[in-house]
Amino acid sequence: QTQFYRDTWVEINLDDLKHNVTSIKKHLPQDVHMFAVVKANAYGHGDIQVAKTALENGAHGLAVAFLDEALALRRNGIDAPILVLGATRPENVKLACENKISLTVFYYDWLKEARKFLNVDDLLNLHVKCDTGMGRIGVREVEDLKMIEEYINTQSNFVFEGLFTHFATADELDESYYRKQLKTFLELKNSLEIPPKYIHSANSAATLRFAESHFNSVRVGISMYGLSPSIEIKDRLPFELKQVFSLHSRLSLVKKLSEGEKVSYGATYETSQEEWIGTIPIGYADGWLRKLQGQEILVNNKRAPIIGRICMDQCMVKLSEEIPLGEKVTLIGSQGEGFISMDEVAKRLDTINYEIPCIISNRVPRIYIQNEKPIEVSNKLLVSSDFL
Numbered sequence: 001q002t003q004f005y006r007d008t009w010v011e012i013n014l015d016d017l018k019h020n021v022t023s024i025k026k027h028l029p030q031d032v033h034m035f036a037v038v039k040a041n042a043y044g045h046g047d048i049q050v051a052k053t054a055l056e057n058g059a060h061g062l063a064v065a066f067l068d069e070a071l072a073l074r075r076n077g078i079d080a081p082i083l084v085l086g087a088t089r090p091e092n093v094k095l096a097c098e099n100k101i102s103l104t105v106f107y108y109d110w111l112k113e114a115r116k117f118l119n120v121d122d123l124l125n126l127h128v129k130c131d132t133g134m135g136r137i138g139v140r141e142v143e144d145l146k147m148i149e150e151y152i153n154t155q156s157n158f159v160f161e162g163l164f165t166h167f168a169t170a171d172e173l174d175e176s177y178y179r180k181q182l183k184t185f186l187e188l189k190n191s192l193e194i195p196p197k198y199i200h201s202a203n204s205a206a207t208l209r210f211a212e213s214h215f216n217s218v219r220v221g222i223s224m225y226g227l228s229p230s231i232e233i234k235d236r237l238p239f240e241l242k243q244v245f246s247l248h249s250r251l252s253l254v255k256k257l258s259e260g261e262k263v264s265y266g267a268t269y270e271t272s273q274e275e276w277i278g279t280i281p282i283g284y285a286d287g288w289l290r291k292l293q294g295q296e297i298l299v300n301n302k303r304a305p306i307i308g309r310i311c312m313d314q315c316m317v318k319l320s321e322e323i324p325l326g327e328k329v330t331l332i333g334s335q336g337e338g339f340i341s342m343d344e345v346a347k348r349l350d351t352i353n354y355e356i357p358c359i360i361s362n363r364v365p366r367i368y369i370q371n372e373k374p375i376e377v378s379n380k381l382l383v384s385s386d387f388l
């Protein structure tokens, strides 16, 4: 059982994760597959643990950003279908074959290059990505798609396993651009001789809002973690989402300062009267960024503001009264009646909820909670690394 030696940690509630996955599955028709998007260490939640819980509760497969993330899942005993959503080097396709990892192709010449690295009996499962308006990666014209389809279907190394696209605005109230993308995707899909096994377009927002975008598979990330794809659709979701990720620490010092005393770098904070000040062992190197100065956290079930500049490893909080040393504080998540949402922290950082769990760094261990009990600790600082 890996331990951790600083009183700062993330709690991942696997019961809430299960609630979200089963709610999404119930929302989908029986025959629509759910791919759990576990890229970026499952948006900072822990890729292996999230993958296992999602698969145990009805996910059909997994989606990641690049080959390394897929290999990490395979090396941890995950043998469900895995799709790499981003670009892969042609010279690495054999690794994908050997590990039964599906890759994304989005231009013709990649196929000709990739073939050079495959033996005659290698089989590579490919999903063709269409750019219908995201403007990132993907085929944009029917003739380009037809060229790719023709090449895949004539090369024994390649299996045309999937066709997909990605929406840029499915989380917005104005549906016009989404509808334009869906129409373009249908034109591309209908131009194919034979449709591939997986046809998918929906991210969380489209999965929750637009049944016509489900086709036979969906790719769900943010809502699986219990977060709304955007603020504007937050109060229009078809079922309750439970925030899986919470961030906690403990007071490492509590002191009473008299009026006119300074706190932290730059001596920018000055007590306006006699004040109780707590110190917490978390800082910007943990992803608790300096711009979070002033953000309230929960101490003894009450909101308390971070005061003074946030340091690399520590920050200070203004307490409403003397609090015992070692008291648990909650920076994100619930404590008693209080709740600090991912959206509240994101707002203070002028960003979106997706980014927050991603930037809480590997310095902060992840504790997995199931049936209200901690069942696993993942501390990335205490795992060995490969030396070249």
Ligand SMILES: Cc1ncc(COP(=O)(O)O)c(CNc2conc2O)c1O
Residues within 6 Å of the ligand: 037, 085, 166, 202, 203, 204, 205, 219, 220, 221, 222, 223, 229, 354
């Ligand atoms: C191709 C693709 N499919 C599905 C998802 C899941 O979307 P969801 O988390 O909204 O359900 C993403 C998320 N990609 C990103 C999420 O934030 N920035 C991104 O590039 C994606 O890039």
